[in-house]
Amino acid sequence: MFRKEIKVLDCTIRDGGLMNKWQFSKDLVKSVYDSCVAAGIDYMEIGYISSSDQFPRPEFGPWKFCAEDEIREIVGDNNTGTKLSVMADIGRINYDDIRPKDESVVDLFRVACYDYQIDKAIDLAHHVMDKGYDATINLMAVSKVNDRALDQVLEDVANSRVKTFYLVDSFGSLYCEDIHSLLDKYRTALPDRTIGFHGHNNTQLAFANTIECIRGGANMLDATMLGIGRGAGNCPLELLLSFLKNPKYRLEPIIKCIQDYIYPLKQNIDWGYFIPYMITGSQNDHPRSAMAWMASEQKDDYLAYYESVVKNKEI
Amino acid sequence: MFRKEIKVLDCTIRDGGLMNKWQFSKDLVKSVYDSCVAAGIDYMEIGYISSSDQFPRPEFGPWKFCAEDEIREIVGDNNTGTKLSVMADIGRINYDDIRPKDESVVDLFRVACYDYQIDKAIDLAHHVMDKGYDATINLMAVSKVNDRALDQVLEDVANSRVKTFYLVDSFGSLYCEDIHSLLDKYRTALPDRTIGFHGHNNTQLAFANTIECIRGGANMLDATMLGIGRGAGNCPLELLLSFLKNPKYRLEPIIKCIQDYIYPLKQNIDWGYFIPYMITGSQNDHPRSAMAWMASEQKDDYLAYYESVVKNKEI
Numbered sequence: 001m002f003r004k005e006i007k008v009l010d011c012t013i014r015d016g017g018l019m020n021k022w023q024f025s026k027d028l029v030k031s032v033y034d035s036c037v038a039a040g041i042d043y044m045e046i047g048y049i050s051s052s053d054q055f056p057r058p059e060f061g062p063w064k065f066c067a068e069d070e071i072r073e074i075v076g077d078n079n080t081g082t083k084l085s086v087m088a089d090i091g092r093i094n095y096d097d098i099r100p101k102d103e104s105v106v107d108l109f110r111v112a113c114y115d116y117q118i119d120k121a122i123d124l125a126h127h128v129m130d131k132g133y134d135a136t137i138n139l140m141a142v143s144k145v146n147d148r149a150l151d152q153v154l155e156d157v158a159n160s161r162v163k164t165f166y167l168v169d170s171f172g173s174l175y176c177e178d179i180h181s182l183l184d185k186y187r188t189a190l191p192d193r194t195i196g197f198h199g200h201n202n203t204q205l206a207f208a209n210t211i212e213c214i215r216g217g218a219n220m221l222d223a224t225m226l227g228i229g230r231g232a233g234n235c236p237l238e239l240l241l242s243f244l245k246n247p248k249y250r251l252e253p254i255i256k257c258i259q260d261y262i263y264p265l266k267q268n269i270d271w272g273y274f275i276p277y278m279i280t281g282s283q284n285d286h287p288r289s290a291m292a293w294m295a296s297e298q299k300d301d302y303l304a305y306y307e308s309v310v311k312n313k314e315i
Numbered sequence: 316m317f318r319k320e321i322k323v324l325d326c327t328i329r330d331g332g333l334m335n336k337w338q339f340s341k342d343l344v345k346s347v348y349d350s351c352v353a354a355g356i357d358y359m360e361i362g363y364i365s366s367s368d369q370f371p372r373p374e375f376g377p378w379k380f381c382a383e384d385e386i387r388e389i390v391g392d393n394n395t396g397t398k399l400s401v402m403a404d405i406g407r408i409n410y411d412d413i414r415p416k417d418e419s420v421v422d423l424f425r426v427a428c429y430d431y432q433i434d435k436a437i438d439l440a441h442h443v444m445d446k447g448y449d450a451t452i453n454l455m456a457v458s459k460v461n462d463r464a465l466d467q468v469l470e471d472v473a474n475s476r477v478k479t480f481y482l483v484d485s486f487g488s489l490y491c492e493d494i495h496s497l498l499d500k501y502r503t504a505l506p507d508r509t510i511g512f513h514g515h516n517n518t519q520l521a522f523a524n525t526i527e528c529i530r531g532g533a534n535m536l537d538a539t540m541l542g543i544g545r546g547a548g549n550c551p552l553e554l555l556l557s558f559l560k561n562p563k564y565r566l567e568p569i570i571k572c573i574q575d576y577i578y579p580l581k582q583n584i585d586w587g588y589f590i591p592y593m594i595t596g597s598q599n600d601h602p603r604s605a606m607a608w609m610a611s612e613q614k615d616d617y618l619a620y621y622e623s624v625v626k627n628k629e630i
Binding site for chain 1 (some may be wrong): 325422490491492518519520521522523526527530533541542551553554558566567570571573574578587588593597615616617618621622
């Protein structure tokens with residue numbers, strides 16, 4: 001599939017960090033960055049941007065904060081074809097802590113929000129745009145949003161200056177036909193905006209849903225190396241690149257980084273397809289109870305987890 | 316998705332055995348059988364049927380042969396709602412070794428063949444049908460078959476008495492749109508036959524492709540517990556059951572069997588999503604070179620494997 005408008009965003013560090021509180025070695029982060037540059041990836045999302053009083057250090061690693069000096073230790077002035085992105089959660093960043101774009105190597109702020117936070121998200125997006133950055137809004141957990149609320153969100157975004165809006169399958173619960181239908185709705189409501197997609201792999205559909213989005217006209221696609229990410233993880237970057245035929249992308253640097261740095265993380269982090277994550281995905285639930293189960297002594301007692309989930313549904 | 320015509324076939328032992336030469340414990344095979352019965356699975360495929368002079372024992376376990384007495388040790392007379400299936404490869408079974416149906420607990424023979432073997436496959440299928448069994452033909456490696464050859468196969472099957480014909484993604488290389496197009500072709504050529512689907516998970520699309528087939532009208536669906544199978548494995552049975560809404564299926568027995576018997580096999584067998592399998596899938600290659608790589612000392616040197624594959628393509 002070749003369409004020159006398509007952009008790929010690597011969020012290996014940002015989403016993968018949800019599994020280890022962003023405690024990656026500097027070597028690993030540098031390798032991910034260098035590989036993205038060498039592979040022709042359009043954006044690398046290096047972490048969440050949060051004000052330093054929001055989370056305790058050293059419990060959380062540097063990519064929970066994305067301080068300018070720590071980003072520059074990895075990327076220098078980033079004179080490359082790969083732009084840098086950070087994700088902002090509503091309420092985690094003080095407006096005054098955001099420096100003007102000409103003092104930062106960051107190019108793009110992605111504002112993640114729930115439907116009821118859309119006004120705050122648009123306000124933050126406009127704020128960073130006024131400081132010189134690009135901005136997207138990523139509406140999370142759309143599988144739980146009812147039609148009327150979603151129409152309101154889309155209308156608000158249509159009336160904003162935000163140029164890119166993301167379809168996000170936060171729980172990994174959407175089937176291809178759900179994706180098809182939502183994307184159609186997004187594109188109809190926002191005909192002059194770019195639509196992005198961020199999937200999760202609970203039911204092994206993150207890559208399939210990304211292809212569905214490509215076919216439906218989404219032009220900004222999230223992926224991570226070896227699919228590393230929260231719970232079941234994300235669309236694997238190496239699969240996405242093998243599908244896209246745009247000659248600007250190269251697979252080898254990604255395979256090398258996976259081999260040297262990402263695959264070895266599997267010794268300590270259980271991301272990917274595990275039965276508890278599959279259960280929350282197929283039930284359209286937040287993965288938090290599955291993540292807690294996977295962090296417990298009884299992680300391999302899948303039946304007990306399943307029974308607890310079903311029992312909770314019946315109450 | 317509820318459609319009463321849909322049948323699910325578990326091939327955990329048959330396809331999983333390709334990874335360990337069918338050296339499963341009797342307890343494991345019994346647990347898979349009992350779980351299939353309890354879960355309402357329509358067919359359990361217990362192995363390949365081969366004449367005893369075709370492969371050396373004890374290198375190959377019992378499910379490479381499927382001797383009647385060894386099957387009965389697991390299933391007794393199989394007075395259950397789950398039918399029993401065996402797979403036959405062309406040339407591996409002597410016609411005279413196949414007993415009449417009234418002397419066997421096997422219900423279904425699935426004849427696997429390449430396109431150039433279709434005449435032999437139809438002959439074997441008719442032979443077992445004449446002995447009282449049901450039969451399917453599973454055309455392997457269709458991603459390598461050209462249009463003219465495929466038309467010939469479909470015409471031959473249309474002129475046969477075989478009632479079920481399988482779309483098989485042997486290399487895990489087909490995208491959903493390939494599946495859509497092939498299924499359309501199969502159904503047009505064989506309007507009065509049942510179409511089955513057997514996927515492989517090299518590019519994490521086995522479940523997505525199975526859903527695509529369900530939507531396209533395929534009614535016989537293969538899956539394995541935790542996706543165990545050759546190389547990247549198959550469509551996970553637990554995902555398929557979570558998608559199908561037919562009340563006759565139950566997920567708990569499958570989760571329990573995975574927990575007790577299948578997940579522990581992961582300690583010794585590397586099936587599932589690994590970069591070498593992803594590379595053969597995305598290149599539409601047979602997985603044999605990836606399997607050999609994964610069995611070698613250099614299994615984690617993904618880059619060297621990728622380079623060897625690309626280099627071979629260039630020659």
